[in-house]
Amino acid sequence: MKEVELDCMGEACPIPLVKAQKKLETMDGGDILLVLIDHSCAMKNLPEWARKAGHNVEIEELDDGEWEVVIEKVV
Amino acid sequence: MSEEVKSSGIQRSARRSKRKKRKSQIMKGVLVFLIIVVIGVLLGRISAKLGFFWVTGNAFGFILQKSRFCFTAAMRDPYLTGGTNLTKAVLLAFAMTSLAFFAIKYGAHLKGMPIPGQGFIAPISLATAVGAFMFGIGMVISGGCASGTLMRVGEGFSMQILSLVFFVIGSLLGAYNLGWWKVNFIARGKAIFLPDLFGWIGAIIMQLLIIVLLWIAADKWAQRKEIKTE
Numbered sequence: 240m241k242e243v244e245l246d247c248m249g250e251a252c253p254i255p256l257v258k259a260q261k262k263l264e265t266m267d268g269g270d271i272l273l274v275l276i277d278h279s280c281a282m283k284n285l286p287e288w289a290r291k292a293g294h295n296v297e298i299e300e301l302d303d304g305e306w307e308v309v310i311e312k313v314v
Numbered sequence: 315m316s317e318e319v320k321s322s323g324i325q326r327s328a329r330r331s332k333r334k335k336r337k338s339q340i341m342k343g344v345l346v347f348l349i350i351v352v353i354g355v356l357l358g359r360i361s362a363k364l365g366f367f368w369v370t371g372n373a374f375g376f377i378l379q380k381s382r383f384c385f386t387a388a389m390r391d392p393y394l395t396g397g398t399n400l401t402k403a404v405l406l407a408f409a410m411t412s413l414a415f416f417a418i419k420y421g422a423h424l425k426g427m428p429i430p431g432q433g434f435i436a437p438i439s440l441a442t443a444v445g446a447f448m449f450g451i452g453m454v455i456s457g458g459c460a461s462g463t464l465m466r467v468g469e470g471f472s473m474q475i476l477s478l479v480f481f482v483i484g485s486l487l488g489a490y491n492l493g494w495w496k497v498n499f500i501a502r503g504k505a506i507f508l509p510d511l512f513g514w515i516g517a518i519i520m521q522l523l524i525i526v527l528l529w530i531a532a533d534k535w536a537q538r539k540e541i542k543t544e
Contacts, residue, residue: 251457251466251473252387253394278457278471283382288395304469 241266244273248305252280259285259310263294268314277305378465385459389450398532405532409525416518423514437503441495445488452484 245262247255255276263272276282282298285308289296295311350372358365377383388400415431422429453459456477458466463481466474508517 249473251471251477252384253390253454253457256394279379279382279466279469280384280387280457280462283384284387284391284395284397287391287397287399291396304471 240269240271242271242273245275247274247276247278247281249277250281252278252284255281256285256288259308260288263289263310263312266312268312270312272310272312274308274310275301275305276308279304282306282308374461375465375468378461379469384462386453386457386462390454392532392535396536396538398536401532402529405525405529409522412518412521412525416514419509420514432507435505435507437500437505439499439503441499441503456481 243262243266245255245258247258250258255274255278259272259274266272274285276285286296286298289308289310294313297309299307299309301307350368354365354368354372357368383403384400385404388404391397392401419429419431449459453462456463456474458474458477460481463474463477467478508520511517512520
């Protein structure tokens with residue numbers, strides 16, 4: 240089980256989502272992906288997609304307008 | 315905000331980002347609200363129309379930001395994430411505005427008054443398709459349509475200040491070239507006002523029926539994607 244951080248600060252939606260999708264493909268089940276985002280729109284569609292795809296998702300607001308989306312890959 | 319910020323249940327290493335202590339922003343919020351009201355009153359004294367625009371503009375921005383309503387995502391996410399919640403929200407908004415416009419226009423028609431907003435009925439032509447295609451590419455690359463870009467500039471997202479600058483440049487170019495499009499394409503098209511074709515009641519039924527069909531399609535699309543990913 241490994242933990243990967245993906246820094247998407249300053250990147251507009253949908254780039255964080257696409258990057259996260261690509262990254263998750265290279266990871267194994269049980270691995271955790273941390274996506275750092277500061278685009279409010281990505282805060283909505285990234286968790287939505289990840290939940291739909293069946294992964295475990297949690298969101299933490301690190302600071303005003305900065306979030307960390309924690310995705311645990313479920314195969 | 316639809317997403318709740320919860321404490322972590324996923325097992326993670328100790329190297330986790332610390333959440334910063336946040337100051338309460340209620341006082342600042344109250345202050346900003348008061349300033350908005352004062353500016354609104356001052357604008358209203360200059361002209362009622364300006365005051366009205368100020369109030370609706372602020373309300374629109376507030377709702378857009380808080381609801382994370384995004385026209386770009388409504389068009390893009392069915393393909394990208396398979397989610398159609400925003401698409402359905404936009405369709406619902408269209409249905410509601412259709413009813414409101416119908417009420418305003420039909421009301422004026424019944425009273426024998428000039429129907430407001432008829433000047434905005436523009437002919438459909440190749441220009442519509444070309445413009446929609448260009449706008450679609452632009453909004454997905456820049457991460458927002460006009461309202462979305464403005465809203466995120468207000469949120470302090472610096473990259474979209476760049477979007478805004480080029481949005482202004484693009485609009486200026488568009489306005490500059492509008493004459494050419496008008497002469498060559500737009501003027502050749504036919505302006506269609508649905509009530510002229512189907513009658514008033516027929517037009518609103520047609521419009522709502524198409525929106526309902528799109529809604530059903532969006533709903534089915536989301537379910538189809540869900541089955542595929544499982």
